[in-house]
Amino acid sequence: MSTMKKPDNLVSHSSKTKFEDSDEHESSSSEYVEEEEEEEIKRELADATFEELQRALSDGSHLEYRKHSLNKKHHEEKKPGRANKNRPMEASSKKPVGRFREVVQAPKRVIRDPRFESLCGAFDAKQFRSKYNFLFKKYDPDIIEKERKKLDKSKDPDAISRFQNSISWMRGNLPAEREKLRKQLAKSNNPEVIGELKSHINWIEKQLKSESGQRTDAAILAEHKKKEREAAKKGKQPFYLSKSALRKQRLVEKYEDLKASGKLDAFIEKRRRKNAAKDHRYMPYRRSNNHAQPN
Amino acid sequence: MQGERDALVARILQEEQLEETGRVRRAIASRVQKLESADEFRVLVKHRQPVTAVALSEDDSKGFSASKDGTILQWDVVSGIHESYRWPSHDVLRSHGAKDPQGPATRHCKRVLTLAVSSDGRYLASGGVDRHIHLWDTRTREHIRAFQGHGGPVSCLSFRQGTSELFSGSFDRTVKIWNAEDRAYITTLFGHQNEILTIDCHRKERVLTVGRDRTMQLFKVPEESRLVFRAPAFSLECCCFVSNDEFLSGSDDGSIELWSTLRKKPVDIVKNAHALLGANKNLEPKNSGKIPNGHIENGDCGSESYRCLSAYSWVNSVTVCRSSDLAASGAGNGSVRLWAIESETKDIRPLFDLPLVGFVNSLAFAKSGQFLVAGVGKEPRLGRWGHNESAQNGVAVYSLKLS
Numbered sequence: 001m002s003t004m005k006k007p008d009n010l011v012s013h014s015s016k017t018k019f020e021d022s023d024e025h026e027s028s029s030s031e032y033v034e035e036e037e038e039e040e041i042k043r044e045l046a047d048a049t050f051e052e053l054q055r056a057l058s059d060g061s062h063l064e065y066r067k068h069s070l071n072k073k074h075h076e077e078k079k080p081g082r083a084n085k086n087r088p089m090e091a092s093s094k095k096p097v098g099r100f101r102e103v104v105q106a107p108k109r110v111i112r113d114p115r116f117e118s119l120c121g122a123f124d125a126k127q128f129r130s131k132y133n134f135l136f137k138k139y140d141p142d143i144i145e146k147e148r149k150k151l152d153k154s155k156d157p158d159a160i161s162r163f164q165n166s167i168s169w170m171r172g173n174l175p176a177e178r179e180k181l182r183k184q185l186a187k188s189n190n191p192e193v194i195g196e197l198k199s200h201i202n203w204i205e206k207q208l209k210s211e212s213g214q215r216t217d218a219a220i221l222a223e224h225k226k227k228e229r230e231a232a233k234k235g236k237q238p239f240y241l242s243k244s245a246l247r248k249q250r251l252v253e254k255y256e257d258l259k260a261s262g263k264l265d266a267f268i269e270k271r272r273r274k275n276a277a278k279d280h281r282y283m284p285y286r287r288s289n290n291h292a293q294p295n
Numbered sequence: 296m297q298g299e300r301d302a303l304v305a306r307i308l309q310e311e312q313l314e315e316t317g318r319v320r321r322a323i324a325s326r327v328q329k330l331e332s333a334d335e336f337r338v339l340v341k342h343r344q345p346v347t348a349v350a351l352s353e354d355d356s357k358g359f360s361a362s363k364d365g366t367i368l369q370w371d372v373v374s375g376i377h378e379s380y381r382w383p384s385h386d387v388l389r390s391h392g393a394k395d396p397q398g399p400a401t402r403h404c405k406r407v408l409t410l411a412v413s414s415d416g417r418y419l420a421s422g423g424v425d426r427h428i429h430l431w432d433t434r435t436r437e438h439i440r441a442f443q444g445h446g447g448p449v450s451c452l453s454f455r456q457g458t459s460e461l462f463s464g465s466f467d468r469t470v471k472i473w474n475a476e477d478r479a480y481i482t483t484l485f486g487h488q489n490e491i492l493t494i495d496c497h498r499k500e501r502v503l504t505v506g507r508d509r510t511m512q513l514f515k516v517p518e519e520s521r522l523v524f525r526a527p528a529f530s531l532e533c534c535c536f537v538s539n540d541e542f543l544s545g546s547d548d549g550s551i552e553l554w555s556t557l558r559k560k561p562v563d564i565v566k567n568a569h570a571l572l573g574a575n576k577n578l579e580p581k582n583s584g585k586i587p588n589g590h591i592e593n594g595d596c597g598s599e600s601y602r603c604l605s606a607y608s609w610v611n612s613v614t615v616c617r618s619s620d621l622a623a624s625g626a627g628n629g630s631v632r633l634w635a636i637e638s639e640t641k642d643i644r645p646l647f648d649l650p651l652v653g654f655v656n657s658l659a660f661a662k663s664g665q666f667l668v669a670g671v672g673k674e675p676r677l678g679r680w681g682h683n684e685s686a687q688n689g690v691a692v693y694s695l696k697l698s
Contacts, residue, residue, distance in 0.1 A: 055392040060444015060471050060480040088522040088559040093514050096485040099468075101508060 139170040314618040321619040324635030328696040336691035339375045345672020348410040355661040365405025383438040391441040411452035422449025451494040464491035493533045505534035545610025563642040569626035606681035616660035625655025653686025666694045
């Protein structure tokens with residue numbers, strides 16, 4: 001059943017080549033060279049003792065597989081998929097398998113960051129602000145009442161869902177949440193809870209402040225753009241608004257607002273006091289007996 | 296008259312052929328009679344250390360057993376007279392190319408984990424911790440050859456029926472094919488991702504292996520492919536062919552599974568096949584003979600159900616009477632269980648429990664179905680996860696009464 005395989009390790013220089021059975025004849029361009037090598041190996045084998053031959057034959061540490069004598073077909077491509085998914089999986093028995101295996105089947109968590117995902121599209125600040133304006137606006141209770149009345153009256157399911165949505169975000173947006181938290185803060189006694197609520201309120205206030213700042217900036221930019229567009233039509237080269245100019249304009253607008261509401265004096269006074277306090281550190285500190293004359 | 300006799304002979308021969316090749320199953324299970332109180336396993340041969348493997352020759356006259364200290368005994372089934380196999384010297388082993396054990400390995404290198412005897416009864420193969428497969432001649436009890444090549448302890452061996460082809464599985468996750476007649480190594484089969492624990496082969500060139508990676512693999516050698524069967528959790532300890540398309544396996548959660556080549560999951564599972572009774576009630580270890588002093592069950596002792604996670608419940612061995620529907624399984628819980636494999640309903644039906652104290656590391660049915668041989672020890676086959684002091688290390692035989 002088994003043919004006498006030429007042991008590879010006896011042949012010193014051609015240890016990498018594999019010699020096939022005589023029945024499996026693979027055509028190659030270097031047939032003549034192979035024949036020569038075979039002759040050489042045959043000569044070497046004639047010198048080897050039976051013991052060496054036997055030892056090489058029974059050595060199981062070879063991992064290069066010798067073609068099994070009964071195996072005539074070559075299954076080099078992967079077998080096509082099984083007939084039925086309930087059948088056992090079929091795989092090749094000649095390729096070593098790694099030790100790593102999945103012990104617990106856990107679903108792989110796909111992290112999708114909307115900032116970097118192409119499906120979410122590019123961020124457009126203007127669009128964002130126009131769509132999510134409701135989050136930051138302060139709604140009066142009577143407006144909410146009006147919406148509720150509209151909801152009660154409407155019959156159309158689309159309209160109902162729209163009114164429900166609008167009421168829910170009018171009641172649940174950031175200023176409304178802040179009010180709720182303030183009420184909770186007034187009620188609670190637990191210092192941990194108070195701390196948490198305070199930080200939450202702080203966060204909301206930060207969001208609102210930054211949003212209002214962004215809104216004014218956007219308004220300034222929009223105005224500037226409009227002016228430039230008008231000017232461009234008349235032939236002037238359009239200019240982008242630089243950051244310093246934006247800041248100056250912001251200050252000007254703030255000044256106008258304060259003047260309108262009458263708080264300008266208070267604001268300027270506060271500013272002056274703060275600057276004075278800061279400048280105070282540059283003043284030379286007095287010596288203990290300044291006016292005392294040495295006698 | 297002559298014609299009738301010829302026809303009868305032809306029919307008998309045909310039946311035998313069908314049984315041999317595994318296409319027809321003898322219905323033995325239904326014929327097994329209920330055991331009486333006097334019937335028990337009787338110890339045939341004693342060993343010093345736990346028996347790891349038993350093998351029976353095809354003619355049911357000779358048996359072989361190996362234990363953890365490296366003694367291999369050949370005994371006569373009826374009389375129990377045994378002879379031992381002498382281990383070859385280091386020089387002989389070196390001449391075969393076997394590597395010398397070094398340092399602390401010298402103490403354990405002779406530990407034999409598995410045995411296999413060829414169909415013609417000429418060759419006995421043994422494999423153990425020294426990573427070599429030793430081939431012995433059964434008639435002269437001499438060592439023929441040591442095959443080296445495995446990277447880890449050889450844990451299981453099996454001869455292909457009717458040939459001298461030997462399949463070996465080892466802790467290095469490979470299955471190697473050897474030819475005993477030619478003393479040659481043929482090839483290696485890959486597929487397992489963890490240690491291979493048991494191997495089985497019948498007439499066809501198909502090898503069934505089971506391993507700690509929770510899979511059972513059926514290697515189709517001529518096609519160079521394998522079928523992968525996945526067990527529900529827990530590692531599989533033992534396996535055997537029922538027929539060419541059906542297999543049995545025992546796992547270390549105490550359950551026995553019946554598989555078919557058409558399903559990737561078991562067709563039938565018997566849970567808690569070897570439950571350790573009295574695990575919850577046993578709080579004073581001194582009184583109970585089963586669990587010795589100081590030993591803690593490493594499973595959960597729930598109040599209602601016994602969880603079979605302790606080493607006493609691992610199904611160490613499972614075997615099937617050749618080409619029949621009678622199966623037996625053994626663990627450390629104190630009894631060997633007989634099962635009937637139904638062919639139409641494809642399920643495992645329990646028959647009887649035969650009491651046998653100790654870890655049943657190996658089972659073998661006689662080919663005729665007349666008796667069952669069990670290799671028993673105080674410790675499990677591959678390690679020392681449990682210890683049963685009241686067990687007797689040796690080979691026990693039980694004669695089955697068939698109606």
